[in-house]
Amino acid sequence: MAKEKKSALEEKKGVSISEITNQSTIKTIKEKRRAKINTDVLVSSILKKDITALSRAITLVESKNPMHLKKANTIIKACLPHANNSVRIGITGVPGVGKSTFIEAFGKHITSKGKRIAVLAIDPSSSLTKGSILGDKTRMEDLVRDNNAFIRPSASGDSLGGVARKTREAIILCEAAGFDVIIIETVGVGQSETTVHSMVDFFLLLKLAGAGDELQGIKRGIIEMADAIAINKADGDNLKRAKLAKVEFNRALHLYPEKPSKWQPKVIVCSALKNEGIDTIWKFILDFIAMTTKNNHFYTKRNEQNKFWLIQTIEEQLKFDFFNRSKIKKELENQLQLIEANQTTPFAAADYLLGLD
Numbered sequence: 001m002a003k004e005k006k007s008a009l010e011e012k013k014g015v016s017i018s019e020i021t022n023q024s025t026i027k028t029i030k031e032k033r034r035a036k037i038n039t040d041v042l043v044s045s046i047l048k049k050d051i052t053a054l055s056r057a058i059t060l061v062e063s064k065n066p067m068h069l070k071k072a073n074t075i076i077k078a079c080l081p082h083a084n085n086s087v088r089i090g091i092t093g094v095p096g097v098g099k100s101t102f103i104e105a106f107g108k109h110i111t112s113k114g115k116r117i118a119v120l121a122i123d124p125s126s127s128l129t130k131g132s133i134l135g136d137k138t139r140m141e142d143l144v145r146d147n148n149a150f151i152r153p154s155a156s157g158d159s160l161g162g163v164a165r166k167t168r169e170a171i172i173l174c175e176a177a178g179f180d181v182i183i184i185e186t187v188g189v190g191q192s193e194t195t196v197h198s199m200v201d202f203f204l205l206l207k208l209a210g211a212g213d214e215l216q217g218i219k220r221g222i223i224e225m226a227d228a229i230a231i232n233k234a235d236g237d238n239l240k241r242a243k244l245a246k247v248e249f250n251r252a253l254h255l256y257p258e259k260p261s262k263w264q265p266k267v268i269v270c271s272a273l274k275n276e277g278i279d280t281i282w283k284f285i286l287d288f289i290a291m292t293t294k295n296n297h298f299y300t301k302r303n304e305q306n307k308f309w310l311i312q313t314i315e316e317q318l319k320f321d322f323f324n325r326s327k328i329k330k331e332l333e334n335q336l337q338l339i340e341a342n343q344t345t346p347f348a349a350a351d352y353l354l355g356l357d
């Protein structure tokens with residue numbers, strides 16, 4: 001086909017095959033150079049704190065196009081030596097608890113201290129609802145306009161693992177772009193809190209004061225993960241209930257074994273809407289960083305997280321490669337039918353599929 005094209009062209013323009021080959025070689029070299037220059041330019045722009053370049057790089061990370069992913073990998077590799085120097089904070093809480101309002105107030109507080117903040121989100125439902133960017137951006141109006149803040153809506157993806165990987169890579173890019181504080185927000189759904197916990201230094205749980213039974217209906221694991229619990233909407237009529245909830249949470253937290261960080265989780269009441277208690281939370285975070293860098297837990301945890309992500313990435317990749325093999329796709333269908341007809345067992349079918357080359 002290519003040959004036919006070349007001879008047709010040859011006829012038309014009267015140029016030789018070798019000339020054409022040379023031209024196309026030059027073209028590929030040029031393309032390669034352009035691709036290289038693009039990534040080089042993007043990296044140097046990111047390092048110069050250029051937000052547009054950062055956004056473009058994150059878009060490459062999130063792309064499904066293999067060429068884009070290749071570029072993304074090059075960029076991440078180049079950014080890696082400039083990463084690792086921010087405070088990573090995870091924020092979780094049920095829908096409506098006030099995460100966006102909180103992040104707006106918290107973000108403004110951080111930027112008023114002369115620091116730069118990036119907000120990323122992991123939203124397990126985003127592939128269905130197309131993310132909550134609209135709501136977030138209107139709730140974070142001031143922060144969106146702040147030059148020292150960068151807000152990126154949640155990546156969508158087929159699996160939480162896939163989305164998480166993109167977020168991990170976005171963290172690296174944001175750090176290379178000189179952000180001092182990175183917030184990873186998630187809605188308290190499914191496994192997303194655990195995922196966020198595995199990529200942050202400090203984990204903040206936002207809660208609402210309920211009608212007494214504060215500890216009911218909360219996944220035990222989340223409380224165990226929290227470095228601080230902020231009872232939000234502690235304003236107006238709600239203040240008294242919020243304070244009662246604080247006592248109850250404090251009591252409950254003391255029943256948990258000591259954390260490896262030796263940090264005693266804090267409980268605080270706050271009002272994101274009225275901007276109350278926000279400064280105290282930032283102070284807690286600074287205390288936490290000071291304490292855990294001193295006792296080395298900060299670095300140990302980041303190392304542990306990196307090891308965890310290595311295994312996690314391999315697992316994801318293996319799974320992806322396996323299920324995308326055409327032979328497996330076909331044979332899996334057959335095996336599923338055999339299972340339905342009671343002619344094989346899930347274990348025998350798995351053994352068979354795993355044994356295919």
Ligand SMILES: Nc1nc2c(ncn2[C@@H]2O[C@H](COP(=O)(O)OP(=O)(O)OP(=O)(O)O)[C@@H](O)[C@H]2O)c(=O)[nH]1
Binds near residue numbers: 097132139270272
């Ligand atoms: N009274 C009071 N209302 C608040 C406070 N924080 C948030 N709200 C209100 O609670 C509602 C939900 O706030 P959001 O910030 O959108 O909550 P969210 O957790 O981001 O919600 P999702 O994005 O849906 O998960 C809004 O109407 C806010 O104005 C607060 O401190 N006090």
Ligand SMILES: [Mg+2]
Binds near residue numbers: 099100135136139
């Ligand atoms: Mg929100």
